[in-house]
Amino acid sequence: MTAPLPGHTVSTLNALQPVLQVQNVSLEYRTAQRVVRATHEVSFEVDRSDRFVLLGPSGCGKSTLLKAVAGFIQPVAGSIQLDGNPVHEPGPDRIVVFQEFDQLPPWKTVKQNVMFPLLASRTLKRKEAEERALHYLDKVGLAAFAEAYPHTLSGGMKARVAIARALAMQPKILLMDEPFAALDALTRRKMQEELLELWEEVRFTLLFVTHSIEEALVVGNRILLLSPHPGRVRAEINSQRFDLHSLGGIDFQHSAQRIHRLLFDQDIAVGSADDLGFADVRIAY
Numbered sequence: 001m002t003a004p005l006p007g008h009t010v011s012t013l014n015a016l017q018p019v020l021q022v023q024n025v026s027l028e029y030r031t032a033q034r035v036v037r038a039t040h041e042v043s044f045e046v047d048r049s050d051r052f053v054l055l056g057p058s059g060c061g062k063s064t065l066l067k068a069v070a071g072f073i074q075p076v077a078g079s080i081q082l083d084g085n086p087v088h089e090p091g092p093d094r095i096v097v098f099q100e101f102d103q104l105p106p107w108k109t110v111k112q113n114v115m116f117p118l119l120a121s122r123t124l125k126r127k128e129a130e131e132r133a134l135h136y137l138d139k140v141g142l143a144a145f146a147e148a149y150p151h152t153l154s155g156g157m158k159a160r161v162a163i164a165r166a167l168a169m170q171p172k173i174l175l176m177d178e179p180f181a182a183l184d185a186l187t188r189r190k191m192q193e194e195l196l197e198l199w200e201e202v203r204f205t206l207l208f209v210t211h212s213i214e215e216a217l218v219v220g221n222r223i224l225l226l227s228p229h230p231g232r233v234r235a236e237i238n239s240q241r242f243d244l245h246s247l248g249g250i251d252f253q254h255s256a257q258r259i260h261r262l263l264f265d266q267d268i269a270v271g272s273a274d275d276l277g278f279a280d281v282r283i284a285y
């Protein structure tokens with residue numbers, strides 16, 4: 001699972017060093033009663049401007065992996081490197097967008113919410129922070145709501161504020177944990193579309209967690225499939241050719257079915273990728 005698959009866009013320009021290298025990472029939770037192994041020897045690499053998706057069933061350790069990349073949890077084995085430097089703690093070069101948008105402090109306006117991490121991390125002075133906040137609010141279509149308070153916004157708008165706040169920090173990698181899961185289906189679709197448009201414009205590097213096969217195919221250019229608990233790498237798929245326009249198409253549906261089989265059919269052996277119809281899949285075990 002080391003060499004990246006061919007066909008991902010900008011990454012080939014900067015192929016020498018991946019932005020993120022996760023090598024044989026095992027993660028555990030220790031409680032007084034027992035030890036829970038969340039992931040087992042997981043490896044993957046994210047290149048610059050990848051939209052890399054972690055896909056797997058509930059409890060397979062996706063959120064735990066994201067927290068480890070963010071630096072909130074240390075691996076019990078393996079290593080995580082960002083631009084070649086080991087990750088030991090949280091830092092402004094990795095920003096997480098979670099599922100709950102009510103994490104926006106309600107007493108701050110939309111603009112103040114976006115400015116806050118820039119000021120708290122001393123990344124920018126107030127004037128520059130304000131300019132940067134307005135720039136990214138404009139990018140997510142919320143320039144007119146800069147002075148509004150979060151409780152006056154819809155779920156989708158709060159999601160946009162959270163994305164603007166994260167992008168304003170210009171992190172090396174943007175980490176998103178099921179960011180649209182709390183939204184209704186239509187708003188979720190719209191947010192996926194907007195995220196892709198934003199990516200076209202900004203070309204940020206994204207690590208995106210979902211347990212929706214459809215969302216993974218739409219959002220990602222590469223998808224890492226994780227087995228059920230504890231999460232191990234099942235396969236990596238190049239999903240570059242799909243976007244929102246592919247939804248409902250035959251190729252898209254077949255791919256979704258094949259991914260379902262890869263995730264849940266433990267009998268699929270190494271080397272059977274051709275049987276599944278993926279020309280560019282790597283099966284890990």
Ligand SMILES: Nc1ncnc2c1ncn2[C@@H]1O[C@H](COP(=O)(O)OP(=O)(O)OP(=O)(O)O)[C@@H](O)[C@H]1O
Pocket residue numbers: 029030031036037038056057058059060061062063064065211229
């Ligand atoms: N704080 C914790 N203490 C103990 N065990 C935990 C803790 N958080 C998660 N786990 C366990 O670790 C495993 C992985 O959890 P994790 O939340 O990473 O899964 P996930 O893939 O994100 O699932 P979901 O799709 O439901 O969000 C699960 O078995 C879970 O029960």
Ligand SMILES: [Mg+2]
Pocket residue numbers: 062063064177
């Ligand atoms: Mg989770």
